[in-house]
Amino acid sequence: MTITFVSYAILSLGLYFWIWGTLPILNKEHSIFYKLHTLTVADSVGSLLIVVALFLLAPQYWPLLLVTAISLSLWNTIFSYILGNISDRPS
Amino acid sequence: MANFTRLTLVLLFRITCWCLVTSSIETTNLLTGLVVCLLIPFGDFRRLKMRALIPEILLILRLPYDMIKECFELMLINDPIDNFTEEKVNIRATSGSKFAEFFDLFRITFTPMSLVTRRENSDVWRVHLVASASDVETKVKSKESDK
Amino acid sequence: MINSAIARLDSYQYIVIYVMLLISLVPVLAVSRTNSTTERIAYASSFGNKLAFIIISFGIFRGDWMIGCIGAFILIVGDAGMLILSLLEMRI
Known part of the structure; x- marks a missing residue:
């Protein structure tokens, strides 16, 4: 029961990070770099928190969730590096 | 062997x-x-080179703490402006190990507050950080008053 | 054989899924509001990420391994495609 409660608390924290990180991309005043930072908050940190919550909820699915977490962090990191590199090109 | x-x-x-x-x-x-x-x-x-790789993998273990901390730091900034700095490449990465280089980039870029945009030369990363506009203004003013 | 007791979701699980769906509509709106290709790639990858997470969490709430597998598949393959697209953008 406690574990269920803790996992739902982490899940709501992850959802809050999703909302906070996704809403600034509608604002046209921010630069693309700030948007990349907030997308990192949403897509890496929020999603990893959701993965942790799902692991606490259903521990028998750990191989699936571990593969998800590793691929998520690797892809998102390389992706934001490449997008930063494109936007920061000296023209 | x-x-x-x-x-x-x-x-x-x-x-x-x-x-x-x-x-x-x-x-x-x-x-x-x-x-x-x-x-x-x-x-x-x-x-x-396993010697160069093991410390890098151990350094990844403190990433979750940094991640959450920098998230809340980023949330507290209301008026963000761009701030480019330069960061030294890790000494193990400059010794020629491709994997150590990758892990160094991974550690900097994975946390929400910092983002590597380019490699300036063989031992400096160009890193983008978010700064608060009001903070920067107060710093500039204090420097002017010092002069 | 699927047990019908597993297949039913609790009400707060429904709320989680619907909140996720509503958040994932924001990147679609953002794609339509910008002209820059780089930003569009970033928002599209964010959309794909969120959709994959909806599927994974739905599969795990439902207790179904296969749906979760599909979600992980979408996450990995979709992000790889977006990565190749951004590499192409970098070359131009």
Whole structure:
């Protein structure tokens, strides 16, 4: 029961990070770099928190969730590096 | 002998990946995985430097704490402006190990507050940070008043 | 054989899924509001990420391994495609 409660608390924290990180991309005043930072908050940190919550909820699915977490962090990191590199090109 | 150890480590890593993806450790599955791992080309595993790699992997362990902390730091900034700085490349990464270089980039970019945009020269990363506009103004004013 | 007791979701699980769906509509709106290709790639990858997570969490709430597998598949393959697209953008 406690574990269920803790996992739902982490899940709501992850959802809050999703909302906070996704809403600034509608604002046209921010630069693309700030948007990349907030997308990192949403897509890496929020999603990893959701993965942790799902692991606490259903521990028998750990191989699936571990593969998800590793691929998520690797892809998102390389992706934001490449997008930063494109936007920061000296023209 | 050193090459044999490296080969074994690469094979062990690949079989671990195989077992994770298929999520079973039955004998037939392990044998299939071994065949698949041997069929994938090995590349130049002779240049693998374990000495440089182990501290980098250990440094990853403190990433979760940094991650959450920098998230809340980023949330407290209301008026963000761009701030480019330069950061020294780790000494293990400059010694020529490709993996150590990758892990260094990974550690900087993974946290929400900092983002590597370019490699300036062989030992400096160009890093983008978010700064608060009001903070920067007060710093400039204090510098002017110092003069 | 699927047990019908597993297949039913609790009400707060429904709330989680619907909140996720509503958040994932924001990147679609953002793609339509910008002209820059780089930003569009970033928002599209964010959309794909969120959709994959909806599927994974739905599969795990439902207790179904296969749906979760599909979600992990979408996450890995979709992000790889977006990565190749951004590499192409970098070359131009």
